Amino acid sequence: MTITTHLDRPLTDPPAPVTAPPQPAPPAEPATGGGGRPGVGRLGLTALLAAVLASGATLAVDRSLVDTSTSNGAGSVPVSAVDGATSWTSVASAVTPSVVSIAVEGAGGLSEGSGVVWDSEGRIVTNDHVVAGAAAGGAVRATLADGRTFAATVTGTDPTTDLAVITLTDPPPGLVPLSRGDSTTLQVGDPVMAVGNPLGLSGTVTTGIVSALNRPVAASGPSQGQGGLAQVTNAIQTSAPINPGNSGGALVDAHGRLIGINSSIATLGASSGGAPSGNIGIGFAIPIAEADTIVAQLISAGSAQHAYLGISTRDTALQDGTSSVPGALVAGIVPGGPAEVAGLQDGDVITEINGEAVSSSQSLIGTVRALAVDQRVSLTIIRDGTPTTVEVTLAAAHPSR
Secondary structure (H helix, E strand, C coil): CEEEEEEEEECCCCCCCCCCCCCCCCCECCCCCCCCCCCCCCCCHHHHHHHHHHCCCCCCEEEEEEEECCCCCCCCCCCCEECCEECHHHHHHHHHHHEEEEEEEECCEEEEEEEEECCCCCEEEECHHHHHHHCCCCEEEEECCCCCEEEEEEEEEECCCCEEEEEECCCCCCCCCCCECCHHHCCCCCEEEEEECHHHCCCEEEEEEEEEEEEEEECCCCCCCCCCCCCEEEEEEECCCCCCCCCCCEEECCCCCEEEEEEEEEECCECCCCCECCCCCCEEEEEHHHHHHHHHHHHHHCCCCCEECCEEEEEEEEEECCEEEEEEEEEEECCCCHHHHHCCCCCCEEEEECCEECCCHHHHHHHHHCCCCCCEEEEEEEECCEEEEEEEECEECCCCC
């Protein structure tokens, strides 16, 4: 099995999905945005990979939901219900006008993805990997739900969180921004709908549930983060079917409010033609709480700062009676960084951040990635067998960190 983290759909022969053995955990540097609940999503992607490999299969994350072959909306979507059940017909009718299809023509050929109308001024939020092909002067076009196509320019990109903003060069009147929800209040089992342009089929909607929260997902593919920062997201996992071309599209709740930006899927590996095999019921979205903070920076500055803890870590587990508790072992501290200033030491094991469980090094990276520069956080650590709390003020990561 392969986790494909690129959901853009190349319209030329696509590259084979990247499959790699487990790698040593990257330094825990990291970034901006939302939260979650303690104890949710303890099984990180690394553990999932190990479990699949043990069964003789290969799991990879494909962020190719691109397809190759600041203003909140005005309230939530009016949703009708029958006997208390969600009317997905009403949700789809209200949401689809705010989701666009994106086509990028660059040196690597033509690729397609999806995007979400962010404001009435023509700004569209999508994935960085959707528009990466435009970096060398490529052309970007966005097609609205009514079939009209507009030229667009790239306003800002952030490879580290795989988010980007494009702006229609001549936005039409009447653009309807998608109303934004609160990803921090999601619960496993909540119903959701994915909207996008899978396999070139614009305006496609699919439904499912929130399958897991705070799932650490490490990206593979062309966009790996900037300046050495690992691209790890504590993602929303969903069973709503998404496929290549869904990258950058909307994940909405039962009220039609945007709760995530679709970015990656798990697949069973490459098909006979070399393309990803498609959806197997495991998709991932960037939580809107994280996207909100990054998008605001992309609109104002064209790039984004990322919070920085200043340590490198590796996975570990501590014995607690007859059971073990996972955590992130501090294996190195950057001189003068926030962790050193706060008094962290080599050998400390981080088990929680702001009360949220840290199950692995990638879990820690994903959690910090969703926090803000200058935010003060509380780390629960085990030092010499004794739990203690350390307060750390996160700093802005230098691009080389």
